[in-house]
Amino acid sequence: MRFYQLQRPAPSTPRHWSGSLSAEHVWSLPGVECPTCHETWSGQFALPSVDLTSLSERDLLVEPRVEPYPEYERLASLVQPLLPSGLPPEPGMQFGPLRGTALGSFGPLSARYGWEVLVTQEALRHLRAMGIRGLVPMRAELQGLEAGVVLYELELPLRGLLHSEAVLTGPPCPTCGWHEVRISPTPSLDGDALPHDVDLFRPKNGSTYTFVNERFVEAIAALGPSDVTFREAQVTPESRSGSVH
Ligand SMILES: [Zn+2]
Known part of the structure; x- marks a missing residue:
């Protein structure tokens, strides 16, 4: 099985689709000012399927800020x-569906960032019909979409690991957990930790990176062009389920 890193195309690449979003997840934890490490920080981790409606203090989880x-x-x-x-929760963690406005037309698959993946309703139906595993769709609440168009954000299962040679990690702050992380722009995957039960995922040690396997790439390619690229990722050591045996 081959694995691919989902990326946004280079800015110079001509685009197939005009779509753009101005939208945020409904709730988020604030960023943090830490008295121990003196960092002020906020991550990018989003869990669109987590619903905070039941929290009486949910209104304090709407305005992005630092506390x-x-x-x-x-x-x-x-x-x-x-x-x-x-x-564990982390500063800046986002919850609930994307809410905001959309402009233009969207291809089957789009990614505003490397960690935010959206599909059209038609694409979602196709991925399901093809038996793609690990789909956790959350309907985005967007004004301005063309008539009849619905977009779903795919919440990415947290699975697998970037190979340790692609990741440099400093010691975590005992209070807020902040740690320095440097990740290769073209990381390889840890062959001993490959997920075999899902076809798309984000690695536990690199949650702003999105990976898919060849089943996903083939399924989405059948729908025509999308404004994303798939970079084949090395697997180290090579998958045991590959050609070794
Ligand atoms: Zn800290």
């Missing part, structure tokens, strides 16, 4: 029980 650590920690502790088990 001192104690207030951040208090809000994070409210959100924690609603997260998938084992996943």
Whole structure:
């Protein structure tokens, strides 16, 4: 099985589709000002399927901002029980569907950033019909879409690992968890941790990177051009399910 890193095309590449979004996820944890490491930071991790409607303090989770650590920690502790088990909250973490406005026309698959993947309703239907695994679609709430067009953001399962040679990680701050991370722009995947139960994922140690396998690439290619590129990722060591045996 081949694996590919989903990327946005270079700015100089002519685009097939005119679509653009001005939208954010409905809720987010604030960024944090940490008294221990003195970093002010906020991550990019989004969980569109997590619904914070039941929290009485949800209105404090709408305006993106930075809070001192104690207030951040208090809000994070409210959100924690609603997260998938084992996943810790982090500053800037986003929840709920994308909400905002859209302009222009969208291809089958689009990515505003390398970690935000959207498909049209027609593409979602096709991916399901092809048996693509790991689809967690969340309907985006967008004004201005062309008549009849619906976009879904795909929440990416957190699976697999970038190979350790592609990632340099510093020690985490004991208070807020901040740590220096440097990741190769063309990371390889850890062949001992490949996910075999999903066809798209983001690695646990590189959650702003999106990977898909050849099943996904073939399924989406059948729908015509999209404004994304797929860079084949090396797998180190080579997958045991590959040609070795
Ligand atoms: Zn810190």
